[in-house]
Amino acid sequence: MKLTKELEHSFVEQLEKHQNIVHKVCRLYTNNQDAHNDLFQEITIQLWKAYPKFRGDSKFSTWMYRVGLNTAITLYRKGKRSINTQHMDDVLYKVKSVEYDDTEEQQLKLLYKAVHQLNDIEKALVFLYLEDKNYREISYTMGISEVNARVKMNRVKTKLRTILNP
Amino acid sequence: MDELELLKKDWQKDTVTYPKLSANEIYPMLLKKSSSIVKSLFYISIGELLFWIILNSFPFLFDSYREAFDNMLMSKAFFYGVTIFTYVIIFLFIYLLYKAYKSISVADSTKGLMESILKTRKIIKYYVIYNLVFGGALIIFSFIIEIVKNPKVSEQIAQFETDGKLAIFWATTIGMLILGILIFGGFIWLFYRLIYGILLKRLNQNYKELKKLEV
The missing domain is CATH 1.10.1740.10 (RNA polymerase sigma factor, region 2, helix turn helix motif)
Incomplete structure (x- = not known):
């Protein structure tokens, strides 16, 4: 006990x-x-x-x-x-920083929104990246090869860009 | 500037304040029940084992059924052999399932965890396939024995033969048999597709996504 x-x-x-x-x-x-x-x-x-x-x-x-x-x-x-139901306000409740100028804040809001549109695996990659994990740690956590992690990360970046600038 | 770099800068700044839970708030959380898919999968597999065990044992609970078995044309040795075989298989599957569940670890890598869950699911799938194939074979086998050994059936067949309706008799009997097996099998198959389809849809999608590009 x-x-x-x-x-x-x-x-x-x-x-x-x-x-x-x-x-x-x-x-x-x-x-x-x-x-x-x-x-x-x-x-x-x-x-x-x-x-x-x-x-x-x-x-x-x-x-x-x-x-x-x-x-x-x-x-x-x-x-x-x-x-799954996405309410705009709910998505944005998490971003409430005010120290940026308008454009950067606006851009960040859009970025967070875009990240929320990624699939589960892509989100995990982004998360580990934001947490400053290197590819070795990403590969360890996800169980994929480092090369694969790198390629996937590049695709996520491209996807984010596409979401942001359709 | 790279979009993600901008995001990372903001993320690392910790501009968002998260609710800070105290130890006193965390303690009660440890007692709450989990609602993970592994748990659901576990309950479903227990249910399945029970379902097939009951289905296999059900007839022996009734005297009339036991009598019917006693009068059956199959030999007793064969019958006991089949029963023992069935139970050996059931215990084998229980053991395999137990081992598979034990190997599921949430602290594994994402891919490793998914694979161990899918492996568990596969064992259940094999168990169901085994039951369907074995059940189907048993039905066909008893059907053949009935025809070959039951004098009443032989008499009827002879009657059909004299009436010249033998072909029709065979066509309808075999047709009915196949139809019965298909309906039963199809029903079970649909049932499983539904349960696991709902439960594991997301996992399968994510697993595929993870496996993409992997050589």
Whole structure:
């Protein structure tokens, strides 16, 4: 019993510290706050269920990227709350920075909107890229070769450009 | 400037403030139930095993059926052989499924996780195919034995022969048999397509997307 408590304690402590990773995954894969919370909940469960097997041969955060993305892409079943319905306001609620000039802010809004139109795999690539992961880490997380990751990333860039300038 | 670079700059600045959950808010989240597809897949496969086990054992729960089996023209040894074989296969599948579920790890790579889920699904698929093929073979086999060994059937066949309607008799009987198997098989096939189609559509799409370009 004591062991479980200790495990729980160390897990919650680490998750609390690194929770932004989960929030960021949710930000890319959902369009509104309800869905965001729902996915956050599911990722938390999956992390907790996998935690006893986490041996620390990778960093806790690296491990979180895998579990978080895997949950969002593969395991998560979109619940009753429909995540597909895109409300403009919902998509944009996440961008509220005001420190940019109008054009850059406008461009960012469009960019975030474009990213939301990508498919699950493309979003994962973008996410890891935004998180400043190199191709070796992307290849490790996704289970594809580095070359493949590179080619896919270039296609995502092209696709984004097409969405932005139809 | 590269679009993604602009996005990255903004992303890294952390201009968005996320709700900061406290440890006290995280603890209750650990107790909530998961709604992952692996869990659904697990319940479905348990349901399937039970369905086929019940379907296979159902007749033996009734005295009349047992009597019918006792009077059956098949030899008892053959009958017991088939029953034992069926159960060996069921246990084999339970073992394989258990192993497959154990190998599903959320901390695997995205591709690895998808592959282990698809492998699990494949085992269930083979189990269903086995049941359909085995069931179909058993129906055909009992049908042949009935015709060859049952005196009443032989009498009727002789009657048809004298009436000159033997060809019609065979055509209708075999036709009905094939139709029955097709309808039953088709129904089950449709059922599975529906369950797994809905459950695994997204996974299959993503897996294909991931595999694209892979050599």
